[in-house]
Amino acid sequence: MSKNFDMFTGTDQYIVSPALKDVVNVSIALGRPLLVKGEPGTGKTLLAHNIARGLGKKLIIWNIKSTTKARDGLYIYDTVQRLNDSRFGGGDVSNIKHYIHLGQLGRSFATEEQVVLLIDEIDKADIEFPNDLLNELDEMSFYVSETKETIAAQTRPIVVITSNSEKELPDAFLRRCVFHYIDFPDAQLMTDIVGVHYPDLEKKLLKEVLTRFYWLREIDNFRKKPSTSELLDWISALIAGGVKPETVAKELPFAGALIKKEQDMDVLAAAVQRSGGGRIGLRSRY
């Protein structure tokens, strides 16, 4: 058994399902990037933060935008600065290395100790973007043509890639990844998650809140289903408002914290009607 296996076990702030924990460790052991997909608000980005925290490693974040080029992550050659320095005499112009600035991917290779690299929302970028990174992620090295140097990773960084499935990723890219789809947490896991954020929450209130929350999630017509972050906001609003568990069972106070779209409010109203006015959401799911 490899000795670095089973390193990641979650942190005090991030509850991880056993399956995800295994997958994270598999990706670390195999040295392959971990591709995480899942509904918004299931903690894809937070995963990388907490892998870094849990393992005590530095986190480098590369936020992908629609204009991001694969090359930007490797290095940027600052020609203008060099030109400026050559004119006004600042810095060593003859040494081109001073004007090569490593991007996030480049930095994650260049550091001596292992780091966690988060490539956030890779699907935002151009359709060719993942293909341009294939070799770099495979070999964990790249060539800087200006200095004729190869920058290779001394220790393979732990790469976490998140995607919202806005664009489909190329097969060649997928083949090199370890994939995990973060399922929406079930009530048991959700209780743990809420417990991390609100350790003092009244048990009875939590039970009512979760009953209500999963009832909402079962309504199919929502444009945007409420997710974990909305639930946490809602609980914080309920605590601030001093709402009693009985009230939550009977009506839906601060629904605005859960439902973000106007059309969804109408959907909710219709659902409340259907389930018979005020007494709703007390299905014996648990």
Place this chain on the structure above:
Amino acid sequence: MVFLDLFYTLRQLKVPVSVTEWMALMLAVDKGLAKSSLTTFYYLARAVLIKSETYYDQYDQAFGHVFKNAELPADIRDEILDWLSDPINKLELGEAELQALKHMDLEELRRELEKRLQEQTERHDGGSRWIGTGGTSPFGHGGAHPGGIRIGGSGGGRHAVQIAAERRFRNYRTDVTLDVRQIKVALKRLRRFSREGPEDELALDETIDKTCRNAGEIELVFQRERKNTVKVLLLMDSGGSMTPYSNLVSRLFSAAHQMTHFRDLQGYYFHNCVYQEVYKDIYTSESEPTASLLQNLSPDYKVIVVGDAYMAPSELFSVGGAIDYYYHNERPGIEWLQRIADHFRHCVWLNPMPDRAWFHTTISAIHRLFPMFPLTIDGLEEAVKKLMVRR
């Protein structure tokens, strides 16, 4: 080796797993990552082999089948029923086979088949009753019963009804499959860059050149940003005969919508043929006069029409020929199509029907107006090329 079974079962269920991934899994198992626990192995193999949540279901089936010996869902049964209910297959029967089919009519054959599928519990080769390979039973493959139904495999006696059994190389054929990504890659070529907007991008070469000429005194030269100037008008047929292709068309539509590099993309629907109005929304029938489209959109819009061009000749050539009973057109559809083809400099017509079927009156009439291409990867690429040439 039981592991290898999993690999082939997955491939059988059309899950894209490659040898690369399989080797990675072997490496992981070798490293002891499965911890000799089947549950851990389940997640391990899933993470390494499966790359989309849409295949999780197939993975579960395959895993259950291989490790718990659970039944695979009776896909083969669906295949047979699909095949039986597809009238096209009936047309491909030879004379002798048609004769032979008279032994049993289709309904009878289907009933008998279902019954035997239920009774039969194991693989069967040869013999004259059970479904399997060889033999003279009307079901199975490699058999010699005239008018029998072939299920997978190759036809031995050449008498069994022909079906394309496994089509293992289907995915390699570039002229059939079109997924959203492939469409996008093809559409990506629809671009023409020109510099426009404010001068805010540093022109490096010119800056260096000017600076040198200035004896080292820095002079910055700015230029306009390069932008794609291609504007696209997408017209889509949503008429009844297009229903079999709706999946394909919606893939094209979503691909075009996800493309952010067009300067402008307009999408409209029409029913069978374009008349005085086109529709912004197919459900609300929110419409836009075709004339105003011609007026408002400059001739440099690249027009992509998607439709089968297959309709009753009156729909294309007659006044009042529109298929919708409550809809009256003062001008025949062909005239509107002519006006579109005249106004816009670059037009193509993408037809989801295979080009060998383009002999119908209306299709050939429209083909004369618009360069027509099949809605396949090759066709789409040709069409994009056509849209980009200067006239």
